[in-house]
Amino acid sequence: MNIRRFLTIIAFAAALAAPRFVYAQTNENKFDGNNPYTQLIPQPKDVYYDLNSPCFVLKKDVRVVSNDPFLSDYLAGHIKNLTGEKVEIIRWEKWKSAKKTIKREHPVISILIADNAAPEGREYSLEVQENAIFIFSNGYEGAMSGIQTLLQLLPPQTYNFNNRDFSNLIIIPQGRIEDSPSFRYRGFELDVSRTWRPAEDVYKVLDWMAYHKLNKFHWHLTDDQGWRVEIKSLPLLTEKGAWRGPDEVIPSSFGSGNKRYGGYYTQQQIKDIVKYAADRGIEIIPEIETPGHSAAIAGSYPEILCEFPEDTSINETGFSREIWCVAKESNYEIIEKIIKEMAEMFPSGIINMGGDEVNRFNWEKCPDCQALMKKMGMTNSEQLHFYFVSRVNQIAKKYGKKIAGWEEIMYADDIKDNSLIYVWHSKKWGPMAVQNGFDCVMQAAEYVYLDMQQSPIERGHNWARVIPLEITYSYDPIKLASAGKDAGKAASNLELARKHVVGVQAGLWEELGNRPENFVEYQMFPRLCALAETGWGTSRTIADSAANYKYFYDRLTQAHFARLENMGIRFRVPYPEVKAEPVAFTKTDVLISESYMRPYKITVTPPYEGAVVKYAIVSPQTEIGNIRGQKDTTNYKYVYTEPIITRDIANYRFATFVSDTLHSVGVAVSNMPLQTVRMVPHFEIETNMRASEKNLSILKEYKEKAYCRFEGRAKAGDYITFVFDEPIKCSVIDIVTGRANVDFYGLTEGYAEYSEDGGAEKRLTAAA
Ligand code: ACM
Ligand code: ZN
Numbered sequence: 001m002n003i004r005r006f007l008t009i010i011a012f013a014a015a016l017a018a019p020r021f022v023y024a025q026t027n028e029n030k031f032d033g034n035n036p037y038t039q040l041i042p043q044p045k046d047v048y049y050d051l052n053s054p055c056f057v058l059k060k061d062v063r064v065v066s067n068d069p070f071l072s073d074y075l076a077g078h079i080k081n082l083t084g085e086k087v088e089i090i091r092w093e094k095w096k097s098a099k100k101t102i103k104r105e106h107p108v109i110s111i112l113i114a115d116n117a118a119p120e121g122r123e124y125s126l127e128v129q130e131n132a133i134f135i136f137s138n139g140y141e142g143a144m145s146g147i148q149t150l151l152q153l154l155p156p157q158t159y160n161f162n163n164r165d166f167s168n169l170i171i172i173p174q175g176r177i178e179d180s181p182s183f184r185y186r187g188f189e190l191d192v193s194r195t196w197r198p199a200e201d202v203y204k205v206l207d208w209m210a211y212h213k214l215n216k217f218h219w220h221l222t223d224d225q226g227w228r229v230e231i232k233s234l235p236l237l238t239e240k241g242a243w244r245g246p247d248e249v250i251p252s253s254f255g256s257g258n259k260r261y262g263g264y265y266t267q268q269q270i271k272d273i274v275k276y277a278a279d280r281g282i283e284i285i286p287e288i289e290t291p292g293h294s295a296a297i298a299g300s301y302p303e304i305l306c307e308f309p310e311d312t313s314i315n316e317t318g319f320s321r322e323i324w325c326v327a328k329e330s331n332y333e334i335i336e337k338i339i340k341e342m343a344e345m346f347p348s349g350i351i352n353m354g355g356d357e358v359n360r361f362n363w364e365k366c367p368d369c370q371a372l373m374k375k376m377g378m379t380n381s382e383q384l385h386f387y388f389v390s391r392v393n394q395i396a397k398k399y400g401k402k403i404a405g406w407e408e409i410m411y412a413d414d415i416k417d418n419s420l421i422y423v424w425h426s427k428k429w430g431p432m433a434v435q436n437g438f439d440c441v442m443q444a445a446e447y448v449y450l451d452m453q454q455s456p457i458e459r460g461h462n463w464a465r466v467i468p469l470e471i472t473y474s475y476d477p478i479k480l481a482s483a484g485k486d487a488g489k490a491a492s493n494l495e496l497a498r499k500h501v502v503g504v505q506a507g508l509w510e511e512l513g514n515r516p517e518n519f520v521e522y523q524m525f526p527r528l529c530a531l532a533e534t535g536w537g538t539s540r541t542i543a544d545s546a547a548n549y550k551y552f553y554d555r556l557t558q559a560h561f562a563r564l565e566n567m568g569i570r571f572r573v574p575y576p577e578v579k580a581e582p583v584a585f586t587k588t589d590v591l592i593s594e595s596y597m598r599p600y601k602i603t604v605t606p607p608y609e610g611a612v613v614k615y616a617i618v619s620p621q622t623e624i625g626n627i628r629g630q631k632d633t634t635n636y637k638y639v640y641t642e643p644i645i646t647r648d649i650a651n652y653r654f655a656t657f658v659s660d661t662l663h664s665v666g667v668a669v670s671n672m673p674l675q676t677v678r679m680v681p682h683f684e685i686e687t688n689m690r691a692s693e694k695n696l697s698i699l700k701e702y703k704e705k706a707y708c709r710f711e712g713r714a715k716a717g718d719y720i721t722f723v724f725d726e727p728i729k730c731s732v733i734d735i736v737t738g739r740a741n742v743d744f745y746g747l748t749e750g751y752a753e754y755s756e757d758g759g760a761e762k763r764l765t766a767a768a
Helices: 003-014 069-083 092-098 140-153 199-211 267-279 295-300 329-345 361-365 367-376 382-398 426-435 469-473 477-481 487-500 519-524 527-536 545-566 587-592 693-699
Strands: 046-050 056-058 063-066 088-091 108-113 124-128 132-137 170-172 174-179 185-191 216-220 283-290 350-354 402-406 419-423 440-442 501-508 577-582 600-605 612-617 644-646 652-657 683-687 720-724 752-755 761-764
Touching: 056 069, 063 069, 063 092, 069 088, 069 108, 069 140, 088 092, 092 108, 108 140, 124 140, 132 140, 140 174, 140 199, 185 199, 185 527, 199 216, 199 267, 199 519, 216 501, 267 283, 267 329, 283 329, 329 350, 329 382, 350 382, 350 419, 361 367, 367 382, 382 402, 419 426, 426 440, 426 477, 426 487, 440 477, 469 527, 469 545, 477 487, 477 501, 487 501, 501 519, 501 527, 519 527, 527 545, 683 693
Parallel strands: 063 088, 063 108, 108 132, 185 216, 185 501, 216 283, 283 350, 350 402, 402 419, 419 440, 440 501
Antiparallel strands: 046 174, 056 170, 124 132, 124 174, 577 600, 600 644, 612 652, 683 720, 752 761
C-alpha cells in the first residue's frame, strides 16, 4: 500500500473509527438476492464482503461528512429519499477538528477526495463498516463513482424523489470495494436534431448516465433536420434553422407533420446543462455537423453552399444542397464564429465537427471547388473533404480545442495529434484507426446504435442489425479494433488497440424519435446498462461467456430493473417466449365435429426469474409487438400461472409486467402452427410515380415485410390505384406507407378513395 495514502486513511479514520481491511469472503461473481455486493451494474473491479459481521444500519440521523459541497448534497438528497429526513452535512475539516467518536446510533458516511486517497491503480474505494461508510477518491470523478456504487448498495427507492414509503431498517453488510474503469471515455450520444429534446429531457439523460458511471455526453446538436444551439453572431441559425414545417427553410420530416416543429437551446441553457453535467462527473462534447448533414445551416445561410446551375436531383433525405462549399474563404470565417461561441459555452477540450456521410456531388459540380482541386493538385473530391477538415482543425486549435469527427475524417492532413476519431463502421475502421495511430472512441453501429430494433417485432432501424441486449453486452471494442488478417498482425494490433481505443460510446439517432413517447428511454435501457459494463471493463468478468451474461442478466433483472423503475425510466421490458404444441386427440374431440380445430397447449417461458406474465384474449388480427410504436391498448387481464389449453391459439397475447404501467410489447404464440387461409384477390396497380417493375411487383406479393420503393418523395397529386377484378368484401382497409419499423419513409399526409362498384369514389378520411 502506498504509504502516503495509508497515512491519509489512518489520519482520517482515526477521527472516525478503526477501519477493517480484511474480509472473510470475496466476490464469487454469482448473483445473490440477499447480498447487495452481487447486484451492482457496472460490476466493480474488486469486491470483498463479510455477511457475518454486524451490518451498517442507515438511520434517519445519518450524517454525511465531505470536503465537497456538491457531492455531499447529492448523496444527502438521495439518502433523504430513503429516510424521509433531511440529512445533516458536515464539512470534513470541521469534523476532523471536532474529533467525534462514532456511535452505532449515529452513523456517518464520509467522502474524502485527496491525493493518493484511493488504493494504488484504483480510482476510488468504498468501505462499509458497522458504524461508518468511507469513500476515498483521488479525484472528483472517482468520488462520484463511489457514491454511485453506494447508491446501488442501498434500496432502489434511493433513486425515487417521489418516494413516500420510508422503511425503518436499511442495512448494508460490511464490505470493501476497490474500483476503477478500464476506459477513461464512457459515452452516450444523443441526436437532438431529428427529434427536438428540450432541456428537461437532457437533464434526465444526464442523471441516468451518472447513475451508470458514464462520463461523456456527446451532444449531436445539428443535422439536416434542425440546428439546436444559439450562435449569437449567426442569429438565423435558430430563427430559421431550428424549425421545420410548411413555410420553413427545412421541410417537414420524421413525423413532424403539417406544422412548425423544432426548438433550440439558448446559450444560458447550454451553460446550465454543462454545469449540471460537470457536477455529475460528465463532460459534454458538442457536435456541429460539417461539411455534410448541413441542410439546417444551409437553409439559414445559403451562402455557405457551392454555386452552380440549378440541379433538380435530390438525395434520399430530400436535400439536394446540404454541403458546405470548400472553396469559399468566407465559410471558414463562419466556422470560426461558430467555434468561437461553442468554445465559450463548452469547456470540453474537444469539439466534434462531424464529417460523416459527405455527399460530395455538389463539389464535383462547383466551379470554385473544382478550381481549388486543380490549384492544390488534388485528384479526387475526397481530398477536398480532408482539406476542409484540416482547415477546421486549424481554427479549433486557435481556440484550444482538439477536433473530433466520425471515421471519415481520418485521412485529413496534420490532425493526428489533435483529434479523436469516432468509429462507427467498426470492423473496417477500428483496426484502421489504431494502426494509423489515431485515438478513437469505438461506437460500433452493429453493437451500440440504440436506434436499431431490439427485436424484429419492435420499432427501430435494422440496417446495422437487430440489436438485442445480448449483442450489446457482447461488445468487445478492443477485439474489434485489433482484428487482423493473421495472428501476428492481430497481436500487434492488440497493443495498438489498447493504446488508442480511449473508450466506448452508444448512440441514439432520432429519426424515429417522434414516438412512442418514451422512445429515448426505451431505446437506451437496458442496453445502456450493458454498455456501462463494457466501458467499465467488467463485461468479461467470467471466462465462460454464457455464465458471464447470466450474471449480468441476473443483476439486471433481479436488482437493477427496480432501480431503473425508481429512476423513473420507462425502459424496454423483455417479452416472454410463448410456444404451442398440439394436445393429443381424445375421443371427445373426434365426436364433436369432423372439422374441429385441434386443441393446443400454450406454454409461456417468462423472460427472467420471477417475471410476471399477463395475457389477453383478443381478435386474431390484433397486431403483435409494437412495430409501429403506438400505444398498446390491450387489456392484459389475466395473470399467467400455468399452460393454457385452447383451440383458439391465435387469440392470445402475452406481456411481461414490471409494474401496472410498465410492460413489454405483447406477443402471440411464436410457433403458430395453423396458417390462416388467406384469399388473395387479383388486382393491378396504376400509379403516376416511378418505381422499377421489380419494386412494383412487390406490392402485389402480399408479403407483410416487403415494401415497394418509389424514386423520390411523393408530391401532391401522386397516386397509386389498386384495381381489383371484382368488388372485394372487407371490414377493414389497412393502408401502410413506408416500412412498418422505420415509418419515416411513409406518407404523413394523404387520403384514400375507394369505389364500391367501379364507379364514383368515396373518400376515406383516416390519417395516414
Ligand atoms: C453515422 O452514423 N452517420 C455516424
Ligand atoms: Zn464549392
